[in-house]
Amino acid sequence: MYKRAKYLPAGDKGLVVEFGNTIARDINYKVRSFALAIDRAGISGIIEYIPSYRSLLILYEPLIWNVDQLVDKLQELENDLDLMDFPNPKVYYLPVAYGGDLGPDLNFLSECTGLSKEDVVRIHTGVEYLIYMLGFTPGFPYLGGMDDQIAAPRLDTPRSKIPAGSVGIAGSQTGIYPVESPGGWRLIGRTPVKLFNPLEKKPVLLNAGDYVRFYEITGEDYCKIAEEVDKGEFRVKTGRWTIGEG
Amino acid sequence: MPFMKIIKPGLLTTIQDRGRFNYQKWGVPVAGAMDEYALRVGNMSVGNQENEGCLEITLLGPVIEFLQTGLVALTGADLGAELNERPIGAWESFLVTKGDILQFTGVQSGCRCYLAVAGGIKITPVMGSTSTYLRGRIGGINGRALSERDALELKSQVKSNVLTPGLIPAEYRYKPSSLQVVRVVLGPQDNAFTQEGINTFLQSEYLVTHESDRMGCRLQGPEIEHKSKPDIISDGIPMGSIQVPGNGSPIVMMADRQTIGGYAKIATVITPDLWKLAQANAGDYIKFTRVTLAQAHKIYKEYENMLRKLPQKLMDIQEKPGGFGEHKKLLLVKVAGRKYRVEIEEI
Numbered sequence: 001m002y003k004r005a006k007y008l009p010a011g012d013k014g015l016v017v018e019f020g021n022t023i024a025r026d027i028n029y030k031v032r033s034f035a036l037a038i039d040r041a042g043i044s045g046i047i048e049y050i051p052s053y054r055s056l057l058i059l060y061e062p063l064i065w066n067v068d069q070l071v072d073k074l075q076e077l078e079n080d081l082d083l084m085d086f087p088n089p090k091v092y093y094l095p096v097a098y099g100g101d102l103g104p105d106l107n108f109l110s111e112c113t114g115l116s117k118e119d120v121v122r123i124h125t126g127v128e129y130l131i132y133m134l135g136f137t138p139g140f141p142y143l144g145g146m147d148d149q150i151a152a153p154r155l156d157t158p159r160s161k162i163p164a165g166s167v168g169i170a171g172s173q174t175g176i177y178p179v180e181s182p183g184g185w186r187l188i189g190r191t192p193v194k195l196f197n198p199l200e201k202k203p204v205l206l207n208a209g210d211y212v213r214f215y216e217i218t219g220e221d222y223c224k225i226a227e228e229v230d231k232g233e234f235r236v237k238t239g240r241w242t243i244g245e246g
Numbered sequence: 247m248p249f250m251k252i253i254k255p256g257l258l259t260t261i262q263d264r265g266r267f268n269y270q271k272w273g274v275p276v277a278g279a280m281d282e283y284a285l286r287v288g289n290m291s292v293g294n295q296e297n298e299g300c301l302e303i304t305l306l307g308p309v310i311e312f313l314q315t316g317l318v319a320l321t322g323a324d325l326g327a328e329l330n331e332r333p334i335g336a337w338e339s340f341l342v343t344k345g346d347i348l349q350f351t352g353v354q355s356g357c358r359c360y361l362a363v364a365g366g367i368k369i370t371p372v373m374g375s376t377s378t379y380l381r382g383r384i385g386g387i388n389g390r391a392l393s394e395r396d397a398l399e400l401k402s403q404v405k406s407n408v409l410t411p412g413l414i415p416a417e418y419r420y421k422p423s424s425l426q427v428v429r430v431v432l433g434p435q436d437n438a439f440t441q442e443g444i445n446t447f448l449q450s451e452y453l454v455t456h457e458s459d460r461m462g463c464r465l466q467g468p469e470i471e472h473k474s475k476p477d478i479i480s481d482g483i484p485m486g487s488i489q490v491p492g493n494g495s496p497i498v499m500m501a502d503r504q505t506i507g508g509y510a511k512i513a514t515v516i517t518p519d520l521w522k523l524a525q526a527n528a529g530d531y532i533k534f535t536r537v538t539l540a541q542a543h544k545i546y547k548e549y550e551n552m553l554r555k556l557p558q559k560l561m562d563i564q565e566k567p568g569g570f571g572e573h574k575k576l577l578l579v580k581v582a583g584r585k586y587r588v589e590i591e592e593i
Binding site: 013035051136139142204 | 486487516543
């Protein structure tokens with residue numbers, strides 16, 4: 001982590017606030033805290049921001065902000081960051097049916113790692129994953145904290161269509177496809193939960209900075225929950241994350 | 247009753263406004279008009295709010311039948327528009343009436359034109375915007391491009407005291423050319439490139455390739471050298487950001503860009519020059535030139551000031567005797583394949 005954040009221009013409307021140059025929990029925490037501090041300060045002329053692993057891209061209106069004044073204002077927020085009180089993150093418990101048609105690459109994972117399918121699932125469901133950021137497609141969570149024992153290379157040729165809800169592994173990352181899209185991740189299961197619903201006021205289920213924990217369900221459970229999701233009757237179980245877990 | 251009906255959809259015709267903001271933090275791309283300038287000028291020239299949804303028409307235009315009287319405008323590229331087989335200028339507002347047919351005979355210059363409709367097109371916004379994001383299947387008409395038999399209604403009926411149709415003032419019209427000089431601000435990751443790499447980037451002409459689309463303008467030319475590797479820790483991508491992957495060829499990220507990306511970004515195109523990329527066709531060339539951030543902001547302010555003056559200018563034209571009001575009309579005619587602009591004045 002840098003001692004002071006770097007402020008880098010990204011064109012005439014963008015300003016990158018960079019807190020470090022690695023993927024690390026404390027740096028990402030700073031990014032998220034800074035985003036929250038901007039929300040709380042309610043600065044007019046900031047159009048929106050995009051938080052990522054180690055930086056925040058701030059989009060501003062140059063008719064309102066001179067860039068030097070904007071940097072001054074943001075540095076004030078940066079100085080007070082440690083004094084702010086942030087709520088504990090949430091944990092989202094997501095049901096996943098592993099293997100079979102819903103997770104066609106679970107066999108490959110087992111062969112590739114030398115672990116049994118049960119062990120792969122046990123390890124994958126064993127920890128709470130930090131959501132570093134959302135991007136790539138609407139609501140796609142970049143999850144950190146996967147055990148390297150179940151790491152696996154990407155497909156040589158990406159699939160052209162991956163169904164929404166697919167849970168995959170690529171290298172030592174794991175993630176969930178919120179909308180149908182092409183992709184090269186190894187698919188080990190699928191969740192019936194909708195991560196992206198454009199018609200909702202908050203169209204994505206997850207937030208950067210919160211955590212995801214998977215739990216195993218059967219194929220039958222998958223169908224049952226999928227029906228409940230369609231009727232709007234399924235509620236994702238959540239809890240508060242406390243330090244020491246995950 | 248619908249205002250217009252799509253007889254043929256053309257290559258790619260979508261509904262776009264200025265884009266979907268405030269959802270990028272959740273990974274939802276902005277989408278919106280590729281050429282925001284043309285969209286805004288089009289809307290203003292029919293008396294709309296600047297952010298009204300318009301048709302973005304790409305290369306091969308649609309065939310549209312109008313079912314009601316109304317004022318519409320075409321801005322941006324010249325795709326050879328004709329109303330009932332009479333040519334229409336690239337930057338012109340005009341009246342249409344029941345039974346009129348608008349069609350496009352082919353690209354004269356540029357890539358995308360915008361059809362703005364006085365009163366706006368009735369579309370249910372998704373996440374605050376009518377813009378179509380095709381990959382995510384949201385916005386516009388069920389998240390898709392227009393297709394045959396789509397019927398579009400007016401959002402609101404326009405009162406009778408509308409602007410008089412005519413050409414948009416000359417200083418607001420651009421004409422795309424096959425070599426565009428595009429101004430950029432270096433960064434945010436210019437330090438990932440060697441000095442030679444930056445020199446290459448600023449001194450070469452880059453060819454626009456066929457792989458360009460609403461997501462990005464993919465260019466080909468002398469390789470831009472990285473210091474070590476092209477990958478960075480993925481971070482946010484603004485409109486006009488120029489990524490350089492391992493092959494050394496720049497990609498200018500446009501309206502449908504993903505929110506986050508992992509290639510080093512050498513520079514960012516300034517907002518007033520984004521239209522040049524939106525209007526670039528495969529085979530055209532782009533040359534980048536550097537401005538400081540302070541210069542970029544000065545240019546931006548002049549650009550916004552100019553746009554803000556347009557509604558008043560359009561009103562002035564109505565009132566001035568020399569303007570295209572009741573006594574003076576402007577016609578475009580085609581004789582033996584060439585276009586002529588003809589002014590006629592009542593005496």
